[in-house]
Amino acid sequence: MSETTVELESPSPSGGVAGAQLKSIVERIERLEEEKKAISDDIKGVYQEAASNEFDVRVLRQVIRLRRQDAAEREEVETRIDLYLNALGMLRVAG
DSSP: OOOHHHHHHHHHHHHHHHHHHHHHHHHHHHHHHHHHHHHHHHHHHHHHHHHHHOOHHHHHHHHHHHHHHHHHHHHHHHHHHHHHHHHTTTTOOOO
16 A cells, blocks of 8 residues: 555545545534524524513523523522621611
């Protein structure tokens, strides 16, 4: 087997099987990036809709973030927030 034959048979980034695979991967990433941008634009539009309906977008973003957390994680964070607010004299007392 000649050296040239070995180079053609082994996958390389410059062509052959690896080149086709690389091109496929790059094209898939590009397509997904386009989809991600479209989804990001859609989300931005929903936040704009919320704002136009006089919802507080900052609070809405926090609600979305909290809903991603499980109950135990959310409770732990809320407990720490209360602890910090209390230490700063900022804790609201229900009454």
